[in-house]
Amino acid sequence: MMFVVMSVIFILITLNIIQYVQMKNRDKKLDYLANKLGQILEEDSMEQLLLMTDDKKLKALLIEINKLLDMHKGKIAKYNQSRQSMKKMLTNISHDLKTPLTVVLGYIETIQKDKTIDQKEQIRLLLQVHRKTIEIIDLMNAFFDLARLESGDKEIPLMKININEICKDNLLSFYDVVQTKGLKIDFQLPDNPIHVVGNKEALDRVLHNLLSNAIQYGSDGKILGLALTFNEKHVCIDVWDRGKGIEEQKQDLVFERMFTLEESRNKAFHGSGLGLTITKRLLEQMNGTIHVQSMPYQKTTFTVTLPRITY
Incomplete structure (x- = not known):
């Protein structure tokens, strides 16, 4: 009887030790994953989480984390692309606005300062001012329309x-x-x-x-x-x-x-x-x-x- 009791106690102790070792190993792996994940996010790295393990639950967790990392990388790439595109767009719009505005200013200064211009030439210059002003308005309307479309502020009833x-x-x-x-x-x-x-x-x-x-x-x-x-x-x-x-x-x-x-x-x-x-x-x-x-x-x-x- 005593032998049976001692055997049971020994088995329980062994199981507890095995469970403790497994928990410590899992804790180490979780600590590694947490630290590595933090490093990947901090450095905006393209890495994925890799871990050699037979633990099915850890494997499942790794798969889901790597899916989130892939989504995160995609959003970062899209953000960077959008940012570069926006910078380029602002640069081009600034140039496209500057050019017709400079022309408009030149026409107006000519009309103001050149007292020898006859009425026919003034009308021609004013028509050019009007045409360039329409260009500027169209450009600004296009820019704001695109901004509203991409932000979801422009509703289009179907x-x-x-x-x-x-x-x-x-x-x-x-x-x-x-x-x-x-x-x-x-x-x-x-x-x-x-x-x-x-x-x-x-x-x-x-x-x-x-x-x-x-x-x-x-x-x-x-x-x-x-x-x-x-x-x-x-x-x-x-x-x-x-x-x-x-x-x-x-x-x-x-x-x-x-x-x-x-x-x-x-x-x-x-x-x-x-x-x-x-x-x-x-x-x-x-x-x-x-x-x-x-x-x-x-x-x-x-x-x-x-x-x-x-x-």
């Missing part, structure tokens, strides 16, 4: 929209410009009305931007195209031309803020580099997408995709 009418109205608004430039129009719309989930004001702005870009940068191709296609779930609007197009390596960049290279066509707002960015943000608000495909002097197509309504 409703059922007849996209056929939106396409027709926007193309007609460019009729005089198209005639002046001698462009041929390739206009393909279905006979029956097609409806999408959208916002009329936002869609007008999207199409106006894309059509004006196609005319401005693709008019040397002598044709402007707009085609509306659809399936059960989506509607696609293609705005295309046969102009100089966009180099392949730049096509993924045209919707970035302040990408203002001439070839990018992202200059709908007098060189601000905000036009296509605003277009993309507006479409995102309407659960839509936009992408571009371009082969210089063959075909450059901006494709807008929106959810379709069939009822």
Whole structure:
């Protein structure tokens, strides 16, 4: 009997010792993880937590922590990218504001100081002042619109929209410009009305931007195209031309803020580099997408995709 009791006591003591050792080992590992995690966060390191262990619960914890680290790294990268983009945007906007303001100031000083200017020349200079002032207003409106879209302050109510009418109205608004430039129009719309989930004001702005870009940068191709296609779930609007197009390596960049290279066509707002960015943000608000495909002097197509309504 005594032997049995002693055996039980020995087993219990052994188990307690094993548990104590395991707890100490786990505590050491947890301390290591805590210190290493703090170091990674403090240094903004790209490391992950690594630990050799057979403890299933610790393994599960490591997996979840590393998922959080990956999310953290993604947010840091996005923040840094956004910060650099914003700095570049502010620099470019400062330059774009300074240039027309300097011109406006020059015109005004000329009118004030040059007493020999006749009335006809004064009117011409005042028209130039007016044109440059409109450029400044458009630039500031574009900047604030983008800021409101990206901050979520600009609400875009969605409703059922007849996209056929939106396409027709926007193309007609460019009729005089198209005639002046001698462009041929390739206009393909279905006979029956097609409806999408959208916002009329936002869609007008999207199409106006894309059509004006196609005319401005693709008019040397002598044709402007707009085609509306659809399936059960989506509607696609293609705005295309046969102009100089966009180099392949730049096509993924045209919707970035302040990408203002001439070839990018992202200059709908007098060189601000905000036009296509605003277009993309507006479409995102309407659960839509936009992408571009371009082969210089063959075909450059901006494709807008929106959810379709069939009822």
